[in-house]
Amino acid sequence: MRRVMFLLAVPVLVVLAACGSSDEPSSTAGPDDARVIELEMRDVAFAPTQVDVRAGEKVRFVFRNTGQVTHDAFIGDQAAQDEHEKEMRGGHGDHGKGSDAVSVKPGNTAELTQTFDRPAQILIGCHQPGHYTGGMKVTVNVA
Template structure:
C-alpha cells in the first residue's frame, strides 16, 4: 500500500510539472489601448526628462504624465526630428514676442502633441504609436532642446 501511494504521488507530481511546462508563456501583460492607455510617469527637472528613454509597442497607446519638479517652466512636444525642429523655431519666435511684451509663450491647452508644464504642476499627453513612427519628446523652452532635453521613444 505504501509503495502504491508513493508511486501515485510521484505520477501526480510529474503530471503537474509537465502541464505547467506546457502553459502559455504570456505573463498577462497587455499593451495600452485608447480606452485603457499605459501610463508612464515622467519627471521634468533642470534640463532633463526622467526617464529619458522609453520603449513602446506598435499600436500601443501611452499616457505620459509629466511632473515639473524644477523651478522653471518646461514643455513636452511629441514629434519626429523634423517636427521637433519646426516646433523649436516656433517656440523661439514666441520667445522673441515675449521679449517684446507679447506674452504668448507656451502651448495652447488644446494643442495636439504638446503641453507646457509650470513648476510644481503636472500635465499629460496621450499618444498612440506605430511601427513606422520615429518620434521623440522634446522640451522647447529657451535653450532646453539644444541642451539635450529629449526623451527617445523606441517603437518595437
Template sequence: MNRPFAILALSILPALSWASGGHDAPAHGMPGHDMSTMSAAPSTIGRPGDSAQVTRTVEIKMDDSMRFTPAEIPVKAGETIRFVVKNTGRLMHEMVIGTMADLKEHAMEMRKMSGVKHAEPNMITLAAGKIGGLVWTFDQTGTVDFACLIPGHMEAGMVGKVTVG
C-alpha cells in the same frame, strides 16, 4: 463639420480634457503645427490617444538640469500610453512629441515668438511643481522624438526618444 473629423474630435476629447488639466498656457494657432486636424490614419509619430484605450502609464519627470527621466521609452506598435508628466524643476517645461525635424523647426519658431504660449494634442506645458498628462497612440514601428521647446531647453539637451517596436 464633416463626419470623419467629428468622429475624430469626439474620440480624442476625453484624452484632451484629461491632459488639459496640466496646461498653464492658452492655445494659439501655429502655422504648420496644428495637430488638432490630424486624421485617424497612421502617422510616423502616432496620434492623440483615447483614454479608454490606454494600455500603460509612463511617468516622466522634467527638471532644471534640462533632462527628461526617463529619456528613452520602449513601446509596442499600436500601444496607447498615458504619460503622467511631472515638472520637478523651478522653471516652466514642456513635453512635445514629434519628429526631430518638426521639433527643431517648432523650437526655432518659439525663439522668434518669445512669450507666445501654445497648446496642441501632442504636447503638455507645465509650470514649476505641476503634474499633467498626455495620452498618445504610437501607430508605427520606429523612433518618435520628444523635447522641451521652451527656448534654450532643447539645445541644452532636453530631448528624449520613444522606440516603437
C-alpha cells in the same frame, strides 16, 4: 449576546475585506486602457531619457515638473521637433488644446496621450529657451 455580535460582525468583515488594498503596484493601464508612462521634468532634463513602446500602443505620458522653471513637452519626430523649436524661438510658444504639446509649471503635472501607429523613433522635447539644444529630450522607440 456573543452570537448576535458575531452575526453582526461577519457582514462588516466581509465588506471590509472586499475594500482591502495591497502594497503591490497598480496596473500601468489607465482608465482609457492606455499604458501610463511617468516622466519627470528636472531643471534641464527628463527622467527617464528613453522609453520603449509597441506599434499600435496607446500611451498616456504623465509629466511631473520637479524643476524650478516651466517646461514643455512636445511629441514628434526629429523634423517636427526642429519645426517646433523654430516656432518657440519665434515667440509662438502657445500650446493649444488638442496639440501634441503641454506646458508644465514647477510643481505641477500634465498629460498627453498618443497612439503610436507604426515603428519609428519619436522624440519628446522641451523647447523652452536652451532646453532642447541642451539635451532635454526623451527618445521613444516604437517597435
